[in-house]
Amino acid sequence: MERREFIGIAAAGLGALSLGMRGYGSPQAIAPSDWVNLGVIGVGNRGQHMMRMMLRVPGVRIAGLCDLYEPRIGEGRKVTGEQTPSYSDYRKLLDARDIDAVLVATPLGLHAEHVIAALESGRAVYGEKSMGRTLDDCNRIRDAARRTGKMLQVGLQYTYAPWYIEAQKRIREGGIGQVTQVQSYWHRNNNWRRPLPPGAGPEIEKLLNWRLYREWSGGLLAELGSHQISFANTLFGAMPVSAIASGGIDYWKDGREIEDNVHAILRYPGGQTLQASFITTNRLDGAQERIFGTGGSIVLTHTEAIYYQEPWYPNSAVPPEMTIGHKLITGPTYSAEQPYQGKGDTPIKGEASDADLLACREFIDCIRTQRRPSADENLGWSGGVTVALCNQALKTERKIELSEFLAGTS
């Protein structure tokens, strides 16, 4: 396929998506019966962010806040702009009659308890990723969604990002040839800690920094990697057959229990590989997925998709300025394998939208129209279980087959 064709189709695809997003409707136009009163369990940083996003969707009101840590309630009320009823026990929130749906943004180790209870209370649930901390958690959550018949959307927001959708469409249509490898990075340069208020004791420290402790956290693989692992599962149309992983607490030796760097390799049934890298000591590569096909590559970030065509590809329309680093030069350097240094193309340039907002719109739309979200319990289970598989490989320091992991024999 010609480069121009790729870009043209990509732009057309996005146009349709954008059209759907525009004129989304004002709250005045929402019938009273279609308003969604949302209860929020977990009003920390992520919970507050998702509340802001939900409040940008017409016809959404936040009707209840639940958090164990009292200062969060005040922060949550700043976000809602009103004296939203508050609870320290999630069961009390679920008892409230005016709650239509529930957003769960609690520590990972508590997802199963909170999501299952919310589903069993008869509410639609938006459950933050990863679905659950363990295989058993994921199984129980998926079973609860199926048993209750209530809608569960897992917080895999890039499922709704137009540039992700378009990139996958083009890949399925052969736009970059046969995809054999994906490399994903989530590289940060910080200690992943939240600052503590004056006088905070060890209990508050663990509550605010739950990501650093095994009881509640799935570590970097879950908190960062679940998006990328779920994306690879979707791209390859399967869960991996095996995983190996390595990591350690090698820099931030501050009492944390989870690794500060993790590297995993996942093998897929079609012979594809995902290499996933998570570090906390350098942010040069940021968060990105690099998808390598025999005819080209796509680099996905949180804001765009950049397309690169292999310069030797048949019918290549790559202009000379894009092949810097590939030109023939006599000398000791094997220039044909120098890294590509051109700019690439941006298939969906300038049309990025906030993926979290799109995910919130999907959730509310699904409630109103009684349809299933794309990131449903099945997609969430697939990603959540794969994360747990990788964590098992990390913990045991050996290659784990999916079949043995699912059978509970790993």
Add this chain to the structure above:
Amino acid sequence: MEPYNPLAEALYTHREGSLEPFLMRSRQAMGTRFTVYLYDTEAEREHEVFQAVFEEIERIEKTFSRFLASSEIVRINDEASQGPVVTDPEVFNLLVFAKELSEKTEGAFDITIGRLSRAWGFAERRPAIPSPDTLRAAEAAVGWRHLNLDVNWRTVEFLESGMELDLGAIAKGYAVDRALDLLRTLGIEAMIDAGSSSIAANGEYFSQRWPIGVADPVRVGESLGEVFLGNRALSTSGIREQSFTADGRVYSHLLNPISPLSHRSAEDSEAPQVMQTSILAPDSALADGLSTAMFILGPRRGEAVMEQFPACSVLWILSGCAGLSCSGIRWPATQQIIEER
């Protein structure tokens, strides 16, 4: 630790010789450099405190930038000409604040200036005089009265098509305010400097022991008196930054929504030209907005407007036939500034 002082290089200077320890870190954000100074006795939490502060500043940028495609302001600019757009309370409340400031400043401060900003190209760092057609079209899309904010539904609507919001004049100050709020909850005294034009502090250390010098708009590196922030914010607007000269006339990034062809207001052309305006205010967003408005209005028209802001002070630096002069309202030691100059 040797205090690095970026302020000395720009619009403010502080007194050298502070021997007390403090922590300082800078990061690029919102098209400028944010520098955060902490006076924290619990130095072991330094890393996560700075991280949280810069994350909060980044959050504000991601929300209010008109350059980031996924920001809420870009979404509103895209959709609000087609009908009411609901937004979250934080965004809505800042828009309400901005519109009220527009009303109080008779339109000298106006966040609907987006098309005009784009036409002049200052934010893109490619300033040029727009063509008359471009200018006319941009001018027609400016007007705070056409910004409809419905408090009952929390919606934003443009009553003229083609309008664009540009919160550049207050977003940095708002980010400073939110970051200082966060530091207050952590019990930390701090000072935050956003590109030298917006600066605010809380607590005793920075508020009472760090004098801030207001820069001389002509003599680079010199200051025109000092102020103590004392739990308030200081904002300065001036033509020294981001201006260009064409046909003997100075064009500033501080665009005049009332008279778009020049930064100068409808004042008599014989009146001294405003070179720089500084505002002291209870919070940084207000300081930023008023600083822009007072630059546009000048002392003659600005005096009446300032009566609505009894907790704020203003200092104008003017250039006329007799050289530089100062004019202030409630500004500390204005007379001394004039005499020293």
